[in-house]
Amino acid sequence: MEDLKSRYLSVCAEVQRAPKACVLKVLADSTNSDVVTFVLTLAGNDRHGERLADDDVFVLSQTLAGNSAIKGLDLRYNCITDKGAVYLADLIQQSESLQFLDLMCNNIEAEGAGMLAKSLHKNKSLRKLRMTGNKIGNKGAMQLAAMLQINATLEEVDVSDCDLTTQSVIAFAIVLNNNRRICAINVSRPLLFSLQEETTVHMAHMLVVNKTLRELHMGKHGMTDTGVERLCEALKMNSSLRYLDLRCNRITRDGARCLSEVLQQNSNLEILDLSFNCIEDDGAVYLSEAIKIPHSKLRALSITGNNAGTAGLMSLYKAIRVNSSLTNVYIWGNKLEEPVCVAFSQLMSSGRLLEGHTDVSPFEVDGHVCLAEASHGLRRHYYWTSPYGENYFSNAALALIS
Numbered sequence: 001m002e003d004l005k006s007r008y009l010s011v012c013a014e015v016q017r018a019p020k021a022c023v024l025k026v027l028a029d030s031t032n033s034d035v036v037t038f039v040l041t042l043a044g045n046d047r048h049g050e051r052l053a054d055d056d057v058f059v060l061s062q063t064l065a066g067n068s069a070i071k072g073l074d075l076r077y078n079c080i081t082d083k084g085a086v087y088l089a090d091l092i093q094q095s096e097s098l099q100f101l102d103l104m105c106n107n108i109e110a111e112g113a114g115m116l117a118k119s120l121h122k123n124k125s126l127r128k129l130r131m132t133g134n135k136i137g138n139k140g141a142m143q144l145a146a147m148l149q150i151n152a153t154l155e156e157v158d159v160s161d162c163d164l165t166t167q168s169v170i171a172f173a174i175v176l177n178n179n180r181r182i183c184a185i186n187v188s189r190p191l192l193f194s195l196q197e198e199t200t201v202h203m204a205h206m207l208v209v210n211k212t213l214r215e216l217h218m219g220k221h222g223m224t225d226t227g228v229e230r231l232c233e234a235l236k237m238n239s240s241l242r243y244l245d246l247r248c249n250r251i252t253r254d255g256a257r258c259l260s261e262v263l264q265q266n267s268n269l270e271i272l273d274l275s276f277n278c279i280e281d282d283g284a285v286y287l288s289e290a291i292k293i294p295h296s297k298l299r300a301l302s303i304t305g306n307n308a309g310t311a312g313l314m315s316l317y318k319a320i321r322v323n324s325s326l327t328n329v330y331i332w333g334n335k336l337e338e339p340v341c342v343a344f345s346q347l348m349s350s351g352r353l354l355e356g357h358t359d360v361s362p363f364e365v366d367g368h369v370c371l372a373e374a375s376h377g378l379r380r381h382y383y384w385t386s387p388y389g390e391n392y393f394s395n396a397a398l399a400l401i402s
Contacts, residue, residue, distance in 0.1 A: 004030055008063040017059055022050050027063070030070070039072035040064075043102075044079070051077065054084035061091040068097040076104040085112030089119035092126060100128035104158075113140030117147035120154065130158040132186070141168035148175045148182065155181060160188035160217065166198055173202035176210050184215035188245070192222055200227035207234035207241065217245040219273075228255035235262045235269070242268060245378075247275035247302070256283030263290035263298060270297055273378050275304040275330070284312025288319035291326055298326055302378050304359060305333030310340055317343040320352065330359040332373045341369045 004027040012019045023042065030038040042060075044051035052060070057080055064070055080088075085108045092098065108116075113136035120126060136144070141164045148154065159172070169190050176182060192199065200223055203216070221227070228251055235241065256279040263269060279287075284303060291298060303316075313331060317340070320326055331344070345362035347353035355361070360371040 004063060004067065008059065011059050011062045015055075015059060015062075017055055020050065020052065020056055023052075023056070023060060038069055039074065040070055041074040042078070043074050044077035046077075051079045052084075053079045054081055054087070057084040058087045061087045064091060065094055071097060072100045072102075073098060074102045075106065076102050078106055080106040080108060080112075082109055082112035082115070084108075086115050089115040092116070092119040092123050095123070096125050098125055100130075100156075101126060102128075102130040103134060104130050105133035108134040108136060108140075110137050110140035110143075112136070114143040117143040120147050121150045123151065124153050126154060128156040129154060130156075131162055132158050133161045135163045137163045138165040138168045141165075142171055145171035145175050148172070148179055152181055156184040156215075157182060158186040158217075160186040160219070164190035166190070166192055166194060169199040170202045173199070173206045176206045176213060179210075180212050183212055184217075184243075185213065186215075186217035186245075188217050188219035188221070188248075190221065195222075197221075197223065197227040197230075201230055204230040204234040207231070207238045210238070211240050213240055215243040215245075216241060217243075219245055219247040219249070221249055223249035223251060225252055225255040225258070229258050232258040232262045235267060236265055239268055243271040243273075244269055245271075245273040246277070247273045249277055251277040251279060251283075253279050253282035253286065255279070257286045260286040260290040263287070263296060264293055266295055268297060271300040271378070272298060273300075273302045274306065275302045275378075276333075277303075277306055279303060279306045279308065279312075281309050281312035281315075284308040285315045288312075288315040291316070291319035292322050294323070296323055296325055300328035300330075300378065301326060302330035302359075302376070303334070304330050304376065307334065309335040310337050313340040314343060317347065320347060324352075327354070328357045328377055329353060330376055330378065332359040332371075332376070336360070336371050338368060338370075341371045344371060345369050 005024060008023060008027050009019060026040055026042055030040060042052060052075065080103065088101070108131070113131065113134070141159055141162060144159065145168060164187060169187050172185060172187055176185065190199065199221060200218070203218065223246060228246070251274060256274070259272065283306065287301065290296060313334060316329070320329060341362065344353065344360060348355065348362060357377060359374050359376045361374040363370055363372055
């Protein structure tokens with residue numbers, strides 16, 4: 001691999017900018033690595049207050065120009081603004097090898113998003129783009145949506161927490177009616193001011209015709225049971241979706257019943273995230289009935305924080321014992337009374353539910369079994385968690401429940 005460290009120092013000298021120690025270290029690691037391809041991780045939250053600014057991004061982009069070994073660039077939690085986005089857009093336009101770019105939680109707004117979108121009109125290498133937490137607003141999101149009508153390479157797009165509006169969420173849904181490349185999209189936490197759930201209706205229409213999308217993230221949409229019912233009608237005609245994320249909405253037992261009907265009709269759904277809704281006991285029972293069906297393909301279910309109690313969680317426990325396909329279950333934040341604690345402790349001690357495949361861990365106090373909170377395996381897409389790992393380029397979403 002080209003000596004990127006030397007190249008970086010040379011560019012710094014040319015533009016009379018002091019080298020960043022963190023960049024030097026990462027580039028040195030890439031140069032000394034035996035790996036043929038390399039991911040440059042320069043996330044600002046991984047360092048002690050040392051974050052990259054726009055001028056640092058300019059130097060980095062000049063350093064990487066023409067390098068074919070760098071496949072990924074992780075620039076989360078830095079101080080990149082629209083000016084830095086212009087430099088990255090130039091890098092994208094020139095690159096024939098960069099496959100993913102993570103710009104989560106920078107300061108890019110509509111103008112920067114527009115430049116990035118323009119650079120992707122002809123780019124044929126980038127597969128994954130993460131814009132989470134950049135306030136690109138409706139204007140920036142509309143430009144990215146328009147880009148997807150032209151770009152034929154992107155596979156995963158994350159525009160969650162980007163201040164999307166009803167118009168831009170609908171624009172993404174309309175684009176996905178015809179886009180045959182996108183397999184995962186995250187439009188969570190838009191700024192919606194209507195109670196008519198137009199965004200959910202358009203996503204439902206899209207699911208009827210789209211045959212490519214495997215992951216759909218619609219957390220924090222204010223979705224009610226009415227919206228879920230429309231989605232479920234579409235899902236009965238959809239054969240591609242594997243991962244449905246509806247966390248942090250207003251779904252109750254009636255919405256859970258609709259989802260249960262979809263799961264019972266030989267649905268291809270493998271991951272269902274209903275965290276932080278309000279399905280309660282009845283909703284958990286409905287879902288358990290679907291899980292008991294022998295042909296159920298559901299592999300991961302999260303009902304964290306749904307006000308479910310003993311009746312609902314014990315029903316889920318019995319369903320897990322019947323069907324071995326469900327391997328990942330997340331229940332923290334419900335009413336974990338002793339019968340539930342004992343039941344899930346037994347599932348774990350027997351090996352039916354593996355540590356790391358649930359968000360609870362059993363312990364005893366004065367002869368009573370209790371459950372403590374453990375890490376949540378579906379947090380790959382959550383706001384504060386990096387999606388990257390050693391196997392990021394292989395098996396994408398389903399890797400998290402393997």
